[in-house]
């Protein structure tokens with residue numbers, strides 16, 4: 001019922017204002033520190049972005065092995081985006097022996113979702129430390145809980161959402177062929193991740209489809225063939241990317 005995907009080559013004029021990314025202004029809101037700011041007062045920030053510096057955000061979603069990371073690297077190079085992979089940030093946290101490292105490792109090994117507060121803290125730290133106003137957030141949000149927490153904490157929605165649509169058998173083949181030593185690249189965890197994708201991640205994609213933000217890209221084809229479809233999305237969105 002919700003499959004009214006926005007397709008490459010059929011961009012609508014509705015989809016034109018970067019300001020549409022800012023959540024409808026309530027008379028007041030809490031920022032991430034829990035500080036109340038009012039529209040008529042002098043709110044310095046909306047969430048953790050200042051009004052002037054609200055970045056362009058693309059969420060990049062798709063099942064395990066659909067090619068999110070591969071395509072993000074190419075988008076970053078071609079269009080000057082900063083690529084933040086939630087999975088990479090969590091893996092970095094494991095290797096840095098942080099207090100949450102053991103919990104994150106166990107969660108990833110089980111193919112489950114790390115609590116939103118932990119992941120958002122890592123994303124936020126990166127966004128605040130990088131001087132760019134164009135971000136690809138790869139593999140986030142993975143659940144409605146992730147999405148709602150991000151929007152509540154930052155006060156913004158993504159400008160666009162890329163969804164790499166890939167058949168399960170192709171995703172399994174790609175993950176098993178990846179050979180990067182990831183603890184979750186084994187058939188047992190992949191099966192669990194596919195279930196989690198269907199149960200928790202698809203509702204997020206459906207939500208943003210209803211919001212008119214999803215670009216569904218057929219992820220089957222060579223890396224370059226898929227990138228040509230991605231390129232078309234970003235070329236068409238040039239006006240709204242500052």
Ligand SMILES: Nc1ncnc2c1ncn2[C@@H]1O[C@H](COP(=O)(O)OP(=O)(O)OP(=O)(O)O)[C@@H](O)[C@H]1O
Pocket residue numbers: 062063064065066067068069070071087139174175177178179219220221222223224226
């Ligand atoms: N279009 C493609 N055709 C064939 N192989 C691909 C394609 N895109 C990516 N791959 C390969 O598939 C594997 C998975 O790709 P990638 O890591 O980009 O997926 P991902 O969506 O980020 O997965 P994950 O969610 O597990 O991090 C990699 O080995 C990559 O080189």
Ligand SMILES: Nc1ccn([C@@H]2O[C@H](COP(=O)(O)O)[C@@H](O)[C@H]2O)c(=O)n1
Pocket residue numbers: 064085086087088090107108109111112113114115119138139140141142146184193
């Ligand atoms: N928002 C997220 C993103 C990832 N995870 C965990 O990391 C695993 C690997 O993520 P990739 O994006 O690199 O595939 C994923 O299966 C989750 O266990 C998460 O919890 N929350």
Ligand SMILES: [Mg+2]
Pocket residue numbers: 068069070085087139
């Ligand atoms: Mg990845």
